Amino acid sequence: xxxxxxxxxxxxxxxxxxxxxxxxLVLTGEMxxxxxxxxxxxxxxxxxxxxxxxxxxxxxxxxxxxxSAQLETVTRERRRQALELESISSFEELxxxxxxxxxxxxxxxxxxQIYHQLPYFLQPLFFNPDSxxxxxxTQRIINTVVDGNRSHLNLVxxxxxxxxxxxxxxxxxQMSLLTNYGKERNLNVRSESRFxxxxxxxxxxxxxxxxxxxxxxxxxxxxxxLLTEAAGEITAxxxxxxxxxxxxxxxxxxxxxxxxxYYLPEDYVMDLLKPDREKQxxxxxxxxxxxxxx
Numbered sequence: 001x002x003x004x005x006x007x008x009x010x011x012x013x014x015x016x017x018x019x020x021x022x023x024x025l026v027l028t029g030e031m032x033x034x035x036x037x038x039x040x041x042x043x044x045x046x047x048x049x050x051x052x053x054x055x056x057x058x059x060x061x062x063x064x065x066x067x068s069a070q071l072e073t074v075t076r077e078r079r080r081q082a083l084e085l086e087s088i089s090s091f092e093e094l095x096x097x098x099x100x101x102x103x104x105x106x107x108x109x110x111x112x113q114i115y116h117q118l119p120y121f122l123q124p125l126f127f128n129p130d131s132x133x134x135x136x137x138t139q140r141i142i143n144t145v146v147d148g149n150r151s152h153l154n155l156v157x158x159x160x161x162x163x164x165x166x167x168x169x170x171x172x173x174q175m176s177l178l179t180n181y182g183k184e185r186n187l188n189v190r191s192e193s194r195f196x197x198x199x200x201x202x203x204x205x206x207x208x209x210x211x212x213x214x215x216x217x218x219x220x221x222x223x224x225x226l227l228t229e230a231a232g233e234i235t236a237x238x239x240x241x242x243x244x245x246x247x248x249x250x251x252x253x254x255x256x257x258x259x260x261x262y263y264l265p266e267d268y269v270m271d272l273l274k275p276d277r278e279k280q281x282x283x284x285x286x287x288x289x290x291x292x293x294x
Contacts, residue, residue: 090117091178095150103147108135108157111144119223121247121265122178126155126168141165150175173245177263182225187259189251195238198279205237208272216271226252226260239269239283243290 085106088094091114098104112132115123123129135141135157143158153175157166170178189195200208209227212220221227226234233254240249247263254260266287273280 088114090114094146095153095175095179098146098153099149103145105143105145108141108144111146111155111157118178119181121223122181122263125170125174125178125245127166131166135165150179177245177247180261181263182260184254184258184260186257187251187253187261188257189236189238189253189259190256192238192251194240194242194249195251197241198239198273198283200237200239202234202236205234208275211275212271216268220268220272223264224250224252224262226254226262230254239272241286243287 084097084101085104088097088104088106088110094104094106094114115126115132118126120129140159141157142160143162145156145158146153148154148170151172153170155168155170156164159165189199209217209220234252235255236253238251238253238259240251242249244263246266248266248269250262250264250269251259252262269283270280273283
């Protein structure tokens with residue numbers, strides 16, 4: 001009986017041992033397979049960047065690449081425009097920016113810096129200075145938008161709700177006054193018929209200039225920078241017998257074929273011609289004719 005029991009126990013132990021061995025082999029195989037699978041996965045992932053993409057994966061990669069490039073281009077362009085906008089400090093730069101980008105949204109402070117660089121008698125082409133004082137007191141101007149080109153320019157000043165507070169439009173003639181003021185260009189003052197009646201050699205002009213009242217002389221110096229920056233280059237001065245938007249074209253010849261152009265108010269010219277009563281009176285009559293023919 002004891003021998004039968006011993007054989008039975010021995011058989012059961014063998015079965016448990018076989019089961020344990022089988023379970024161990026299964027676990028070992030599973031672990032080995034998992035390790036191999038992870039290794040293969042990492043290898044494929046490492047190799048994936050260098051493999052040529054095909055089908056759907058290729059299309060997705062292309063779309064992601066295109067979208068990323070477009071976003072980078074848009075971001076770069078907006079950054080460029082923002083930097084260009086911030087650097088605008090003169091009317092000429094503002095016009096150049098608007099021509100290239102169709103529109104220029106600038107702050108009221110930046111616009112006023114540009115506005116105050118213009119000669120005071122040209123500022124009303126935009127807005128009357130008194131109106132800007134009222135806006136500054138109420139602080140209702142939040143943004144300024146400029147659009148157009150060298151032939152026509154629009155400027156709109158907006159409040160916090162994007163409502164128009166002030167609007168100005170400059171036509172081609174007014175734009176010409178602002179963009180050409182003080183510019184040197186190809187022009188033979190001696191041969192242009194519009195300067196024949198009021199043409200002065202340099203010495204004659206300086207005599208007229210010295211006869212001006214001190215206040216008017218300072219205004220000339222302030223609004224005609226050429227008088228201090230390159231006075232020695234002036235060879236002659238011609239005053240046009242035509243009006244440009246109620247201003248008088250005055251050309252300062254700096255060589256035989258070059259001249260700097262300024263557009264000055266009528267009273268500047270009348271005061272300059274004061275020592276020559278005949279020329280002054282002739283210019284006065286010219287002004288009356290201009291007003292009658294408008």
